[in-house]
Amino acid sequence: MNAERQDAGSGARGTPEDLRIGVYVCHCGSNIAGTVDVEAVRAWAETSLRDRGVVVARDYKFMCSSLGQELIEQDIREQGVNRVVVAACSPHLHERTFRTACENAGLNPYLCELVSVREQDSWVHTDRAAATEKARAIVAGGVERVRHHEELRPLRVPIHPATLVVGGGIGGISAALELANAGYPVYLVEREPSLGGHMAQFDKTFPTLDCSACILTPRMVEAGSNPNITLLTYSEVESVSGYVGNFTVTIRRRARQVDEETCTGCGVCWEKCPVNVIDTRFEAGLGYRKAIYVPFAQAVPKYPVIDRETCTYYLKGTCKACEKFCPPQSIRFDQEDEILTVEVGNIVLATGFKLFDARRIPQYGYGRLPNVFTSLEFERLSNAAGPTGGRVVLRDGVTEPKSVGIVHCVGSRDRAYNNYCSAICCMQSLKFAHLVREHTGATVYEFYIDMRTPSKGYDEFYQRLLEEGTVFIRGKVAEISPGARTPEEDGKLIVHVEDTLAGRQRRIPLDMVILSAGLEPQEDAKEVAKKFGISCSYEGWMIERHPKLDPVATMTEGVMLAGTVQGPKDIPATVAQGAAASARVLGRIQQGEIALEPVRATVDPSMCSGCRICNDLCPFSAIVFHEDRMVTEINPALCQGCGTCVAACPAGAISGTGFSNEQILAQIEGLLMERVRHPAELEAVPA
């Protein structure tokens, strides 16, 4: 121990009058007490840590219970305890509980430290003696740390009542409507020319077989006409700055080349447009649209857009058929993109998913074998408003299939692609089986690994399909090939599969195969995460604040999640999450202001030499460099206290409130039990 550090912990010798530490060790039923001798830890803390300022140590079955909290409150009131160490679970779970207990008893909540003897001790060890020893060390660390705690006050910031909802699928629409119907302004931003998202492309929804458009379009119309919703379709968020309550968002409104003020959506322009373009987005490549178009008949808003990549005027400088025939003269070839800046208090991200690209599994032949379809293609085929008018036919456009196979888990539950289950494919595949039979009467085979039907009415739907005569083969399809061996196989797709229930390899000749492709994060998920200052998983699913108890918020205050942006889920779950996200936002708005954690990074300008190492690191863009003074500063309202810059600052000029060098080094010393094990040796070092 060097003498300088000894100084840092001065006041160490003897018990300073003003430090009265209470230690509370939780049994957590048998969660902790099963592995740690809680009573021994308590007794040890009371005696061995007395000279470190501990005046009382207690243990209790459940510290988080009201009675447990009352123990702490009582000691603060009656014994003058002014620092609290709770040895229990992770701060993630109960830090707030114990801080609130301290506050109730009149103690600044930041003078309380929760140390984990459950997640970091009892749950990860089996040796009772060693785990008890470790619990002592963890408690000693907490005691040394609270000695350096200071009273902190939360920062209070006002909340702007408007909300940005990003993504105009059913998740975003649901969130926007909840907010707007509660009377608050919403900016609903959608990248495509119309609201609707994937749901607009579907024919039916499982398990009720409701017509997807029939239930979606009323919600779209409502969103389009609600006076509280500013609809920004064909638009993208360019940048986000600010913090909860006060975000500034810039949005690029791409030029539609159509004047929305005068356009009536009559459709003359796309009737007259001579350019036919294969519609790879809405029609999944099965149909055509024009160069000026609305993606589908019920599009909201009703205004078309001109696709500048294919429009003859933009390619050759002539044509202008749409302009000539437009009754209200609404075509604007010279319209430019517009950059909007809006102020919002909260953000709901509902940017959805993308479908797994089935071409990535070459042995399934999609893109090579014409009669292998993707799930989205089938949705368009079976849709009455789709390119075939709802006729389920082979790629030739006329022949009805007599036998159809549906392959589950394409790109899901597969180590080569995605480990996760895409959650919706089983039900979607069952729906397809029903629709195929309804439309064609063909024999349908379902190739599945496991049948997953866990929601309301889902398994009943599966039972119905079993009764309808669909053939279920449990096994993962190895290959789909055109190689016929017998005359009956001629011209058919051969599905090679191991029937694991029959225990043999099978070759099943079929006219048509539908690949039930899994869900993947959007292509630009990682950039979106960075733009909004939140985290996403390795795959690109956005990470919620807590997987069970807070699946709506993110670790960034003021940014919520709705729908498949967070992970694969079905329509009811998406709608529910959209509403839940809005409820959270509404709660915030109603509060009027929000208390931010006072854990913040600050720069000591006298120590900052402007080396600029930290400048690019802040995930919340809270770092500003002042060229004139050559120093860096941190905006305390933007800072989320993550500590990235604190760790990076080579000069030690940035410190994190609540995580000072003294606090962390003292905690480490405590963990190493330096002062407990060698008190004599330490005292011998003169300082």
Added chain:
Amino acid sequence: MSAAAVAAKPRFAMYWAASCGGCDIAVLNTGEKILEIDAAFDVVFWPVAMDAKYRDVEAMPDGSIALTLFSGSIRNSENEEMARLLRRKSRLLVAFGSCAGEGCIPGLANFSSRTEIFDAAYESVSTDNPEHLRPLPSVTVPEGELHLPEFCATVRTLDQVVPVDYFVPGCPPEPHQIAAVMDLAMAAFAGRAELPPAGSTIGAGHSTVCDECPRERHAKQISSFTRIQQVAALDPALCLLEQGIPCNGPATRDGCGALCPKAGAQCIGCYGPAEGVVDFGARLLSAFASVIDAGDPASIDRVLDGLPDPAGQFYRFNLAKSLLRAGRAAWAEDRKP
């Protein structure tokens, strides 16, 4: 000069423990200032400059030396004994230079155990030692018993052995900074100035070398590190770190005037950690790691390959004072009873 006048002058001592002697030379290198020092102080003990015996120091009353500049780290029992003796005799004890303050180059021996060090010193190919002799603390010869100082398990800094009043960093401290420290001491002893708070670092700045470095700098992303001797041409005006040269300036205390970066060489950190830095090596490592532009393990490894000697890069001057203090071998020996 009358005896009374001599007695009235404050007494000055300077001592070298495990060091190269450069700090003593640096004091002598202050030019005419040395005459002023001589005029203001009664120099009672300074082995490099004058003859004196340890017993003379032992004979002095405790606290009778006003100011002792102690250079060098604590490598053996003699160093430790002198540290304790001079602490007792001095009112102000200054850890002078990098060795006394943070262990410096001798401190790098803390990566090795005593046995490994002796193996290197007494059994190397260039050493003729057929009887495999090793130095022993005491040895009996026909003429009587001979004593050598005991070689400690680890190198320690002065303040790890005795309390220290001030620290003057540098390997060695720059002459203008030494002059400033001596001016301050002389003024304080003459009652014309206040001494800074005990434990402070004096003769240096409170920020980092970057503060004194004129090179232009930007927000950083480093895609590779290169040793400076392998670079054909450097941008003379741009931050060395941004050019992939592992410059220690961002974590190093200012005060030298950014001599090395101004001359086109990277800072190696001889002025020790900046005011807010507890562990120089860990700080700098963490700072470098924060700005490495590499997304996957393979490219991270490629960047790190540009730092072939991490111990020398990050702990050249400060291993003994760092939180690590020693490598495992030396640490294990240090912990032996």
